[in-house]
Amino acid sequence: MKIEQKGLDKIKKIYNLFADNKSKYIFKNRLMFNLFDENEYIRNIIKTNRVAADFLDKLLNENDPVVVWGVGIRAHKFRLFYPEVEVMCYIDSNKHGETYNGIEIISFEEYLNRGLNTKIVILPRFSHKEIEHEIKQAGIKEHNILNFAKIMDYLYEVQYFDLPQIKEVKYFIDGGAYDGADTLKFAKNFRGGGITDLGTK
DSSP states (O other): OOOOHHHHHHHHHHHHHOOSHHHHHHHHHHHHHHHHOOHHHHHHHHTTSHHHHHHHHHHHSOOSOEEEEOOSHHHHHHHHHOTTSOEEEEEOTTTTTSEETTEEEEOHHHHHHHTOOOEEEEOOSSSHHHHHHHHHHTTOOGGGEEEHHHHHHHHHHHHHHTSGGGGGOSOOOOOOTTTSHHHHHHHHHHTTOOEETTEEO
């Protein structure tokens, strides 16, 4: 794999623009993930947040199989990033009776009927509160509920706005510096322009 010196210089320039070590660490790990596609770099990023790190420890440090609620893009990413987690089955109200990656999909009612005593990992982003409530109503204990979607929502909220520097700026733009694609689009579209109180020009 050959990376031209011009490209390396751009990466170094972006890296040196970060004002704090945490941002530099996140940038380096995301860059390494893009280069080598190894999950450890994503996990390094997750571990920079204490809440997410605790969740990850709880998920990975117990070798018991889990049941995953939700079949979709997040289920794909979950299996991609945590391949060592043994999934016993999936719960999905609309797809029960089918399989996902060769693993059975069942309804929550079927889960209860089978008397399974496993941790349930909740993945759906927009309905995780209702799902967690339903699980608790069924008598399943708190320690057996791993609301992955809740953690992801939390990370979306705090990924920028927990930084004290943000309170000192008037405008904030997420330029997608993790892989650079959105940053390059922004630079191209707004070169020579600017931002006003009324929007962009």
